[in-house]
Amino acid sequence: THFGFKTVAADDKVSMVANVFHSVAAKYDLMNDLMSLGIHRLWKRFTIDCSGVRPGQQVLDLAGGTGDITALFSKRVGPTGKVVLADINASMLSVGRDKLRDLGLVNNIDYVQANAEALPFADASFDIVSIGFGLRNVTDKDAALRSIFRVLKPGGRLLVLEFSKPEQQWLSKVYDLYSFKLLPAMGQLVANDKESYQYLAESIRMHPDQDTLKAMMESAGFAEVSYHNLTGGIVALHRGYKF
């Protein structure tokens, strides 16, 4: 049946995403710095600055992986606040935990293995949810957005940092060349893993553009949804509120 086919396809995506992140976990941070020339650090800092985070708040860093965004939030919420780093992948979580411990960030961070589509938290638990370069990997994005909406407190906000659609056609062309040619080659050279980086390039191409993602957030219940293009729209930061 059609339904049966859809289920199989979804299962395939889940196990493929799992394999990709198991195999890239150890080299993930190095590859991020190489692939973005370090610019991902600026995108992440911008995300924190747009979050309105205050000391004492409860933050969920979803698909938090190796914990860059968690680290930034951890410093901002301080000892009276808390950051939960949630990720579906045990390998990414354990690389993240080791890294944050080495940075001396230990007191206000929890680690939870969880699927964004069905979050294991009570309703209205968080002031802020962030998902950085994660939504693109989630099979049922609408279910994830609804689940995030549920765990936010009224007045809380969601920040989605994700690859998006370049604003200019020339940039789009350069970027396609980069992601379909150079990126897999770099993945092969540095991580001995061409396929994972091919998957990353394809998943970026398939991801909804700025206005589509905005509409998806609105359908899940978010209000005052807006986005800000970064690096010419290669990346966009979307923000929406739960009222």
Ligand code: SAM
């Ligand atoms: N947020 C980190 C960053 O910006 O560096 C990590 C981003 S990494 C590209 C994407 C992460 O999403 C991986 O760690 C992966 O395991 C996680 N992920 C994929 N599907 C997920 C899901 N359904 N629920 C939670 N996390 C998921």
